[in-house]
Amino acid sequence: MIQEINGQITAGKSKYGIVVSRFNEFITSKLLGGAIDCLQRHGAADEQISVVWVPGACEIPIAAKKLAATGTYGAVICLGAVIRGQTGHYDAVFQQVVRGIGQINYDTGVPTVFGVLTCETLEQAVERAGTKMGNAGADAATTAMEMADVMGQI
């Protein structure tokens, strides 16, 4: 018989750590709102959610890794907004964040979800922060719940 594991998209009893950057707070606060709303709609109580603010996207990985390493969280959600039009070092910020967050997954074994917008323009970021392209924070929260459940079942 084939054993098949499918994660449920429900908060369950897991705790969720959210790391969110203040840079482009106009956007990231919307991602945070979307993530919290999604977790709550899927059964999370306030006590299951911790939020950590950091200055910019570059600081997300170090805080996310510390949260993940506590062993307390079923998943960690990383939220930020890197917008090319606003920086001459977009590529440096982008690479640091992508690599940093990805590595946490392998170093800690805790699902650490990439909910950082990387956009060419502010308009593209607005579209993904609760307008016509949905809310990337809610998408990240959905992934976090599914992965927390999958990892619990394996």
Ligand code: INI
């Ligand atoms: N941080 C962001 O989160 N988004 C950006 O678009 C951005 N830009 O444009 O540079 C940005 N820079 C700050 C960076 O993340 C660090 O906070 C800073 O370099 C200090 O380490």
